[in-house]
Amino acid sequence: MSAIPTRRISPVRRLRQRKRFGALARTVVFSACIMALFTPHWAMAEVELKSNFVRLVFSDQDDIARLDKKIDFGDSGGWFAASTPAAAQERLLRKIDAIYTKVQRILDMRKPPMQPTVVLQVARDEDELAAISVKIFKRRASARAWYVYMHNTVYINVRDVHAGMIAHELAHAIIDHYFSAPPPRNTAEILATAVDRSLFDEVKTRNDFQ
């Protein structure tokens, strides 16, 4: 029993209400479709991983294994390396940390992990990277990867990347945070370029130069 008396609604009025509700439901569904069409991938649900030095953000979970395959830098595990998603994830995190620490050693800029942690934003393709650049710079960037000091974030396209590019951009993050203020852009660029050129060389420590 309800304390509120039920109101009798005429059949004509009920039909009109049903029609109105149907139109409203159709509008909601249509709007949702439009939003899905125009919402860029990078604004959708993201997947995050954390290594010791870097926070990795993916717009597509499958790109974890894709990025692992793209980076040829230690810990590849050889031909018989496990190919499970968990193994790919673990391998990728070790590779990213290996690149990060190698960059620190090349620059001789060793400091505790950055606070907040540097982010590696992994776009799923060229279009997504372009959409991100339009959002940040209000134009389509011509670079294949870049670092933004204000966001402490490296932006890459998983389909067009290699270890040297990641080393170069992480070098920018490390250089910009090593000094009390970021050095001049040309100075940083010369250093970052030197890093990706010598990524696979043996690093001499300070003592070796004495």
Ligand SMILES: [Zn+2]
């Ligand atoms: Zn650069």
